[in-house]
Amino acid sequence: xxxxxxxxxxxxxxxxxxxxxxxxxxxxxxxxxxxxxxxxxxxxxxxxxxxxxxxxxxxxxxxxxxxxxxxxxxxxxxxxxxxxxxxxxxxxxxxxxxxxxxxxxxxxxxxxxxxxxxxxxxxxxxxxxxxxxxxxxxxxxxxxxxxxxxxxxxxxxxxxxxxxxxxxxxxxxxxxxxxxxxxxxxxxxxxxxxxxxxxxxxxxxxxxxxxxxxxxxxxxxxxxxxxxxxxxxxxxxxxxxxxxxxxxxxxxxxxxxxxxxxxxxxxx
Amino acid sequence: xxxxxxxxxxxxxxxxxxxxxxxxxxxxxxxxxxxxxxxxxxxxxxxxxxxxxxxxxxxxxxxxxxxxxxxxxxxxxxx
Numbered sequence: 040x041x042x043x044x045x046x047x048x049x050x051x052x053x054x055x056x057x058x059x060x061x062x063x064x065x066x067x068x069x070x071x072x073x074x075x076x077x078x079x080x081x082x083x084x085x086x087x088x089x090x091x092x093x094x095x096x097x098x099x100x101x102x103x104x105x106x107x108x109x110x111x112x113x114x115x116x117x118x119x120x121x122x123x124x125x126x127x128x129x130x131x132x133x134x135x136x137x138x139x140x141x142x143x144x145x146x147x148x149x150x151x152x153x154x155x156x157x158x159x160x161x162x163x164x165x166x167x168x169x170x171x172x173x174x175x176x177x178x179x180x181x182x183x184x185x186x187x188x189x190x191x192x193x194x195x196x197x198x199x200x201x202x203x204x205x206x207x208x209x210x211x212x213x214x215x216x217x218x219x220x221x222x223x224x225x226x227x228x229x230x231x232x233x234x235x236x237x238x239x240x241x242x243x244x245x246x247x248x249x250x251x252x253x254x255x256x257x258x259x260x261x262x263x264x265x266x267x268x269x270x271x272x273x274x275x276x277x278x279x280x281x282x283x284x285x286x287x288x289x290x291x292x293x294x295x296x297x298x299x300x301x302x303x304x305x306x307x
Numbered sequence: 308x309x310x311x312x313x314x315x316x317x318x319x320x321x322x323x324x325x326x327x328x329x330x331x332x333x334x335x336x337x338x339x340x341x342x343x344x345x346x347x348x349x350x351x352x353x354x355x356x357x358x359x360x361x362x363x364x365x366x367x368x369x370x371x372x373x374x375x376x377x378x379x380x381x382x383x384x385x386x
Contacts, residue, residue, distance in 0.1 A: 084331075093330035175377075176352045191367055220365030222333040226373070231348035233355050233373030239333055240353075240375065 042130075044118070044298040046257070049134035049151050049250055050142055051301070056131045057151060063125030064163035064246060070124075076244075077170050079117045082282065083243035085174045089282055092239065093215065096281075103275055104208055106215050107259045110252050111290045112283040117249060118298070132298055135253035138221055139195045147189040148225065152247045164246045169235075182245045184234045185227035192224065193217050202262050207271050210262055218255050225251065257300045260293055268292055316381055322346045324356060325382040326374060334362055334372045343382055344372075352376050 052060065067076040083090045088097040090113075091105040118133045125131060136149055143149065152164045171178040197217065204210040225247060226237025235241040242248050263270065268291050276288040293299060318324060323345050328337040335342050342362070348355035354374050361368045 088331070090331070092332075093336055095330040097331060174352070178351060180351075187367075193365060197366065217365040219333040219336070220367035223364055223369050223372075224367055228348070228355055228371050228373070231355065232350045233348075233353065233371070237333060238353065238373040239331055242333075 041297065043294060044122070044130065044132035045301050046132040046253060046298055047134050047301040048137055048140075049149050050137070050140065052131070052134055052151070053129075056129050059125050059129050059131045060121070060134065061157065061163055063121040063123075063131075064167075066124035067121055068163055068167050071170075074120055074123065076120075076167060079113075079120055080167070080169070080241075080243040080248075081171060082113065083248075084238075084240035085171050085178065087282075090239070103278060104211050104272075105275065105278060105280065105287065106218075107211050107255070108271075108275070108287040108290050109280045111256050111259070111293075111296075112280040112285045114249065114252055114256055115285075115290070115296055115298075116283055133253045134250055135257050135300070136247060136250040137254060138192045138251070139198055143192055144189050144194075147186050147192075148184070148247060149250075152250070167244050167246055169241055169244045171241075174240075178241065182235045182241070183229075183232060184225060184236060184245060184247070185229050186234075187224045187227050193220065198258060201258070202265060204262075205266055207266075210266075211259075214255065214258060214262075218251075221251055256293075260300055263291070318346060318349070318354060318376055318379060318381065320346050320349055323382045324354070324374075324379040326379040329378070334364055334369050335374065336364075342372075347371070349376070354379060 071077060081087055091109040094102045094104055114133060137143060154162045155165050156162055166182045168181050169178045201213055222242060223237045226234030228234060235245045236248060278287050290296060325341050325343045328335045328340045328342060330336055330338055342358060344356040344358040346354050347357050352375060354376050355371055356374055357371050361370045
């Protein structure tokens with residue numbers, strides 16, 4: 040049996056792991072077909088709008104709380120696409136951004152994502168190019184990011200309170216509120232335009248989107264450890280997470296999906 | 308087909324606008340609520356709007372938000 044992919048805190052990646060991740064992102068960002076970064080980013084908002092937020096997705100009248108399972112499937116397929124372009128060794132999974140950490144509360148966006156260049160080359164975790172020719176109007180530019188005051192980020196206590204909630208719908212809803220806050224904080228604005236993370240239509244192009252959602256997925260996993268892996272309304276379990284060939288039931292166990300989360304030394 | 312007056316209106320920086328919330332949004336999430344504000348920036352179908360009333364998401368408060376231009380309509384200026 041293949042070993043599990045280990046997802047780590049981005050601040051805990053060593054130099055070789057971070058370089059492997061950057062290689063994967065750089066190569067994926069250069070691919071224009073359905074193996075590439077632009078394709079996966081375009082599944083979320085513009086131009087395909089498959090994402091589920093606040094009980095809803097476009098193109099369906101069904102209301103269902105699929106925010107967490109849909110994004111888990113989304114990250115899984117994105118991670119596979121990045122790993123396909125990364126060196127086999129070291130084996131790196133998507134890293135999470137712990138926006139509750141002391142480092143984030145002091146410095147904001149982790150250096151892995153905020154450095155404009157690395158060793159004289161463009162940092163693929165800093166920004167990506169949005170190519171959405173079918174959007175109205177078409178979009179063809181680099182992502183923008185204007186993060187806010189680091190002291191405004193959620194705290195570890197906020198997250199611990201969340202993990203104490205025993206009912207899935209309440210947990211998901213309150214986690215989504217914090218998730219929304221991080222999107223708005225990270226995107227920010229410069230007084231003339233807003234950053235992409237704050238704008239659902241283009242958020243998934245910002246490379247930090249994936250690590251923000253990795254943190255959200257990890258928090259769901261930690262909640263599942265406390266309150267049960269299958270603790271989700273049965274009415275949701277057979278629902279299909281389009282466009283992925285997965286149902287909600289298929290994504291409840293992260294080990295069954297082939298990955299796990301490293302134990303954080305500053306464990307929540 | 309004739310386009311409605313609302314659709315043909317061009318929104319400019321400085322205009323006051325109003326729009327409904329959308330569950331497919333991070334900040335302006337309430338579909339039954341009408342948000343109002345002043346356009347302070349514009350870029351290819353996106354408007355940056357300074358909200359009349361700040362919006363809270365999680366424990367964060369937001370005074371501005373990005374909105375698709377196609378979602379907004381012009382609002383009467385406040386006297």
